[in-house]
Amino acid sequence: MNMSLLAAIILISLILCAIAIPFFIRSFLWQSILKKIYKGQYDEAIQQMNAPLYTLLFTSYEKNYNILRTYMSKQDTHEITKQVEFMLSQNLNNSQAYQVASLTYFYFLDDQNVELSKKSLDIIERKGNEDEVAYDRMLYRILIEKKSEDISFVNELLSKNSDDQQQGILQYLLGLQYQYLSDVKQANYYFNKAKKNLKGTPYHKKVKESMV
Incomplete structure (x- = not known):
């Protein structure tokens, strides 16, 4: 193998390493942050995202977007x-x-x-x-x-959706619209259906609170 070919191979290897090392560090760092988020250690995760290493390896937008996602998880x-x-x-x-x-x-x-x-x-x-x-x-x-002009549109969506939770959301939206129209009977009819389909979700409580 001549020296020029060997030098080219070494150069390519160095370039590949230079590309690969930051990728692996990014991956390792992000997995570390995800573990904190899954454990509910939100402040620690955000602190790690504000550290110099994270700022070096991730763009400003990526950093801010992932901090936002963490606040969303924390509610x-x-x-x-x-x-x-x-x-x-x-x-x-x-x-x-x-x-x-x-x-x-x-x-x-x-x-x-x-x-x-x-x-x-x-x-x-x-x-x-x-x-x-x-x-x-x-x-x-x-x-x-707080408008009630979408009853037909929501009913159309409801007829096309078979997922219980999605149906529950749409029934809740129908209930709200009838409530705005002061139609208590129809409002509670849809709220009762929504309450059943949304049991075990955050919206279950919201539906109950909306009922008259």
Whole structure:
């Protein structure tokens, strides 16, 4: 083997190592963080994501997005709100903004955060597909604007969905709309169906609280 060929092989090997080592460190570091999250050690996980090594190996967006996901797992409304406001104030591209909005939209609807629900919906409308946008607009009208103009649309979705929990969500949305119309009988009819289908989920309590 001549020296020039040997030098080329060594150079390629060094390049491959330079590429592979950060990848393995990233993978190891992320697995370490995930273990903390699974154990409920959220503050420790965030502290690790704010450390210099993580900042070196992950982009600023990846870091902030994963911190947001950790706050979502922790269900820390105050920190979720702060993190989303911070991220949306940055120079995100359309795909990144859509990813943040899609992750948090339902959370802000549930929390009745009008400002961030609307801001998230505006972003989803620019990037989401037609069905997603139609569904998310419907949720905004019912949960934020308290309107009852989507009864036919929700019934149509209900007729096409066989999943118990999804049916329960749709029945809950129907119950809310009839409640806005002061139709107590129809509201409770759908709330009772929703309560059965959503048993064991966070929405079970919400449905019970909505019943008259």
